[in-house]
Amino acid sequence: MLDILRRIVQEVNLANNLEQALKIIVKRVKNVMDVDVCSVFLTNELDNEYVLMATDGLNSEAVGKVRMSDKVGLVSLVGMRAEALNIADAEKNPRYHHFPEVSEESFHGFLGVPIIHHRKVLGVLVIQSSAVQKFSEDDETFLMTVAAQLAGAIVHAEASGGINGLQQSKGEKDYKAKPINGLPGAPGVAMGTAVVMYPSADIDAIPDRHISDVEKEIKVFDDAVEAVVNDITGLSERLKDVLPEEDRALFDVYLLMLKSQAISGVTRDRIREGNWAQGALRQTILEHEQVFHEMEDSYLRERADDVRDLGRRILMHLQEESPEKIEYPHNTVLVGEDISASMLAEIPNDRLSGVISVRGSRTSHVAILARAMSIPAVMGATDLPVGRIDGRTIIADGYSGRVFISPSSDIFDEFKRLVKEETELSDELMELRDLPAKTEDGIEISLLVNSGLLSDITPSLQSGAEGIGLYRTEFPFMERQKFPSEEEQRSIYRQVLESFHPRPVTLRTLDVGGDKALPYFPIEEDNPFLGWRGIRITLDHPEIFLVQVRAMVRASKGLNNLKILLPMISDISELNEALGLIHQVYGELLEEGEEVVMPEIGVMIEVPSAVYQAGNLARRVDFLSIGTNDLTQYLLAVDRNNPRVASLYDSLHPAVIRAILQVVESARAHNKPVSVCGEMAGDPIAALLLLAMGIDSLSMSVSSLPRVKWVIRNVTRERARQILSEVLLIEDTAGIRKYLNQTFEDAGMGGLVRAGN
Numbered sequence: 001m002l003d004i005l006r007r008i009v010q011e012v013n014l015a016n017n018l019e020q021a022l023k024i025i026v027k028r029v030k031n032v033m034d035v036d037v038c039s040v041f042l043t044n045e046l047d048n049e050y051v052l053m054a055t056d057g058l059n060s061e062a063v064g065k066v067r068m069s070d071k072v073g074l075v076s077l078v079g080m081r082a083e084a085l086n087i088a089d090a091e092k093n094p095r096y097h098h099f100p101e102v103s104e105e106s107f108h109g110f111l112g113v114p115i116i117h118h119r120k121v122l123g124v125l126v127i128q129s130s131a132v133q134k135f136s137e138d139d140e141t142f143l144m145t146v147a148a149q150l151a152g153a154i155v156h157a158e159a160s161g162g163i164n165g166l167q168q169s170k171g172e173k174d175y176k177a178k179p180i181n182g183l184p185g186a187p188g189v190a191m192g193t194a195v196v197m198y199p200s201a202d203i204d205a206i207p208d209r210h211i212s213d214v215e216k217e218i219k220v221f222d223d224a225v226e227a228v229v230n231d232i233t234g235l236s237e238r239l240k241d242v243l244p245e246e247d248r249a250l251f252d253v254y255l256l257m258l259k260s261q262a263i264s265g266v267t268r269d270r271i272r273e274g275n276w277a278q279g280a281l282r283q284t285i286l287e288h289e290q291v292f293h294e295m296e297d298s299y300l301r302e303r304a305d306d307v308r309d310l311g312r313r314i315l316m317h318l319q320e321e322s323p324e325k326i327e328y329p330h331n332t333v334l335v336g337e338d339i340s341a342s343m344l345a346e347i348p349n350d351r352l353s354g355v356i357s358v359r360g361s362r363t364s365h366v367a368i369l370a371r372a373m374s375i376p377a378v379m380g381a382t383d384l385p386v387g388r389i390d391g392r393t394i395i396a397d398g399y400s401g402r403v404f405i406s407p408s409s410d411i412f413d414e415f416k417r418l419v420k421e422e423t424e425l426s427d428e429l430m431e432l433r434d435l436p437a438k439t440e441d442g443i444e445i446s447l448l449v450n451s452g453l454l455s456d457i458t459p460s461l462q463s464g465a466e467g468i469g470l471y472r473t474e475f476p477f478m479e480r481q482k483f484p485s486e487e488e489q490r491s492i493y494r495q496v497l498e499s500f501h502p503r504p505v506t507l508r509t510l511d512v513g514g515d516k517a518l519p520y521f522p523i524e525e526d527n528p529f530l531g532w533r534g535i536r537i538t539l540d541h542p543e544i545f546l547v548q549v550r551a552m553v554r555a556s557k558g559l560n561n562l563k564i565l566l567p568m569i570s571d572i573s574e575l576n577e578a579l580g581l582i583h584q585v586y587g588e589l590l591e592e593g594e595e596v597v598m599p600e601i602g603v604m605i606e607v608p609s610a611v612y613q614a615g616n617l618a619r620r621v622d623f624l625s626i627g628t629n630d631l632t633q634y635l636l637a638v639d640r641n642n643p644r645v646a647s648l649y650d651s652l653h654p655a656v657i658r659a660i661l662q663v664v665e666s667a668r669a670h671n672k673p674v675s676v677c678g679e680m681a682g683d684p685i686a687a688l689l690l691l692a693m694g695i696d697s698l699s700m701s702v703s704s705l706p707r708v709k710w711v712i713r714n715v716t717r718e719r720a721r722q723i724l725s726e727v728l729l730i731e732d733t734a735g736i737r738k739y740l741n742q743t744f745e746d747a748g749m750g751g752l753v754r755a756g757n
């Protein structure tokens with residue numbers, strides 16, 4: 001069963017468009033389940049109706065025409081209840097509605113199951129039989145499993161509408177393409193042309209791309225095939241003395257396959273349809289691989305690997321022949337499976353308008369870089385059909401994490417309006433640059449920036465920030481092939497400390513593990529966020545910690561604006577040990593005659609245990625800094641990088657708010673300043689609450705700073721306190737967000753929460 005399911009899903013994933021995908025589903029399910037009819041209805045949310053999108057068994061003319069409101073019919077009942085419906089004789093059911101155009105009079109048995117993706121009913125999968133009979137429980141569970149597996153594939157196909165842009169599918173014309181939901185990565189809205197970046201020689205990653213010079217592209221393809229023919233012939237020749245004739249026969253098979261209509265011919269046909277050679281080759285190879293996979297004979301099944309191998313060889317030549325020189329369009333929106341910081345850097349600054357990555361989250365390196373560069377980013381867009389959107393118009397909404405592919409003109413115009421308002425707002429906010437973050441009743445709060453790359457120093461300085469509240473030192477470690485030396489580190493830290501002098505700079509000691517890996521120090525764990533991370537690693541490797549602290553303290557010589565921050569402290573003993581090592585370094589440097597001063601030391605409060613021990617921690621150090629990114633993750637047991645549970649991840653959860661309050665009280669009791677350096681500090685709505693709580697400083701990405709400053713300058717601490725006391729009465733996160741959004745709207749500050757509101 002599992003095998004059958006896997007094959008259906010694979011086949012659906014290869015489909016060229018939604019129409020084809022749905023046709024495959026109904027045909028395969030009907031055959032496998034041996035029933036008389038299989039149909040798919042999809043939800044059309046805008047009109048509250050279910051539309052027949054594909055059928056095998058009913059009148060195919062009815063596709064696209066049968067539309068059922070959510071008030072009538074069995075299908076809509078399945079969708080509304082989000083529950084399977086299994087009945088022996090459909091006609092006898094009071095909800096039954098007769099659609100003459102489908103000709104279903106002769107079918108009685110009805111089983112419908114909802115197709116659900118991320119809680120949303122996408123549609124209904126139905127099987128029918130001519131016999132008056134209920135389907136078995138096995139049938140029911142199988143159909144439910146099929147529907148659950150197919151939901152993701154349908155979302156892919158749906159999102160890309162006419163899919164590869166080469167041929168628009170008829171059945172989809174009036175089907176409204178839906179946005180893809182990802183995670184907000186960097187604020188702002190990018191509207192432009194999708195440019196897909198992919199790792200080379202990876203056949204699965206090749207996108208489709210439209211070409212106009214077909215003959216030239218065919219020549220490129222033929223040359224690559226010819227080159228592979230030569231390679232293989234040469235290989236076979238060279239192995240003449242080593243391999244018997246029989247074994248070398250494999251090479252002849254390769255040559256035959258290469259020249260066959262099935263591979264070369266079909267690929268050429270696809271190029272003639274307007275796809276470039278690499279995209280056409282990908283389609284052919286994946287299709288063939290699938291055919292071989294389905295063969296009963298195990299020997300033939302294994303030939304699928306040969307097809308892939310051939311594909312890879314041709315691809316390598318194609319990529320060698322035409323080392324891609326991409327002409328980046330204005331307003332390039334960079335798209336990829338796993339966009340890295342270096343990919344981002346490849347695009348000229350004046351062309352890049354946004355980033356969309358299938359993997360990663362707000363806390364990924366590339367998202368942090370995008371924020372530093374003020375480029376909107378959407379991360380974790382897991383349903384994005386990357387291979388099919390190159391060259392298409394695309395909108396990346398970095399506030400909500402939504403992506404629109406080939407948006408309708410209505411959507412496009414609406415976003416254009418938002419972007420315009422946003423630009424106006426940013427210009428206004430820039431005027432606040434040199435003004436203090438002071439409330440109307442005179443309470444001042446320090447606004448600092450989070451940084452981690454030398455490239456964000458200039459924008460940080462220009463933002464009017466009062467210092468660096470969090471410098472993530474892991475980035476210089478990630479970009480190298482081995483641990484950076486003391487001198488390398490000292491020189492980087494010195495540049496940061498010097499640039500901001502005399503303003504304070506908080507350097508955090510190495511915080512790798514979790515989702516941050518070093519290529520030369522791999523950590524394989526089942527549960528990395530609960531594993532060897534942050535201070536746990538550096539205390540186990542004092543040689544790394546000592547070198548880093550030495551580099552930091554030496555870098556601050558003569559400047560004395562350094563603060564050191566310790567990540568992931570979950571127990572007092574860890575802090576004691578770390579303090580011991582820092583004092584050891586300081587003593588050694590003094591002994592060596594270095595004229596250094598002891599920096600202020602702080603602890604990150606980002607683990608629940610640290611919240612309850614905040615007083616004991618505060619007593620031992622100079623300041624506390626609340627890392628709300630991890631604190632939220634650990635308090636709510638929600639992985640901060642997992643798009644599936646992203647809707648549960650919210651720092652405005654009542655438990656997080658109460659935890660922060662408790663930390664502030666503990667710090668106060670020991671007369672120690674406390675800051676917030678997680679993303680929460682950069683959310684204007686949340687910043688208001690943090691101000692009310694008495695937080696001394698907020699550290700955020702540079703792009704968030706102007707908005708937060710505006711809020712602080714337009715409120716009194718008294719008013720903020722009233723709002724906080726209201727919030728403390730609300731029991732759920734959604735309620736808190738709603739209340740705060742409304743409060744912002746009422747105060748005329750909706751535009752700060754997102755442009756155009």
Ligand code: PEP
Pocket residue numbers: 363470472511606626627628629630631677678679
């Ligand atoms: C945090 O956890 O809130 C934090 C600021 O650290 P990071 O995002 O680097 O884990």
Ligand code: MG
Pocket residue numbers: 567606627629630
């Ligand atoms: Mg953290």
